[in-house]
Amino acid sequence: MWLLILFIVIPLIEIALFIQVGGAIGLLATLVIVIGTAVLGAALVRSQGAQAMANLRQSMNELTDPTEHLAHGAMILFSGALLLTPGFFTDAVGFALLVPAIRLAVYKALRARMDVQSFEMGQNPRPRGPQDQVIDGEFEEVDPEKRPTHGPSGWTKH
Incomplete structure (x- = not known):
């Protein structure tokens, strides 16, 4: 239910913000800001994502709990998706x-x-679980009988 509400409310917020910002600074400036935030966001996500991966590798090498680094990586990935989505909110x-x-x-x-x-x-x-558990069984391969789905055409001779 909450997801449905988000899918309805967020686009309405974005539309309202586009109208307000576009009316205040103009169409061209609004488009430049939207494209600029996507480019800047992609660069920031790339650098922070690389840092998060380095932290995760270090955590794995030291055999420490990686959940915080995994969560940071997931949030950076999610922020990248949000930054590539056009909109101010x-x-x-x-x-x-x-x-x-x-x-x-x-x-x-x-x-x-x-x-x-x-x-x-x-x-x-x-x-x-039990490591030495062996299940014996017998099998027999069964090839299904092949039946044609239609008769021969006039182009082929049998």
């Missing part, structure tokens, strides 16, 4: 998600609402 949310302090606050808020049951890393994780 989506650009504002996208640029906000590029601020590390805001990402950290969002991560902490989401983490507080989730309960992690278990987390394991390492070379030999704990086995999840």
Whole structure:
């Protein structure tokens, strides 16, 4: 239900902002701003995404919990999608998600609402079930009988 509301409300906000900003500064300036934010956003997402990947690699190499780095990477990816979407509201949310302090606050808020049951890393994780269980069985290959779906045409001879 919330997703449906977002899909209705966000475009209405964007349309209202386009009308207001376009009326205040003109069409050409509005288009330059929209294209400029997309280009600037793509560059920022690329640099911050590379940093997030480096942090994730370091976390994996040190065998520490990678969830925060994964969440930051996901938020950077989401901000990139918002920044490439034309609009002032989506650009504002996208640029906000590029601020590390805001990402950290969002991560902490989401983490507080989730309960992690278990987390394991390492070379030999704990086995999840019986390892020596063997199931014997017999099989026989069965080729289905091929039946033509139609009769021969006048072009072929049998």
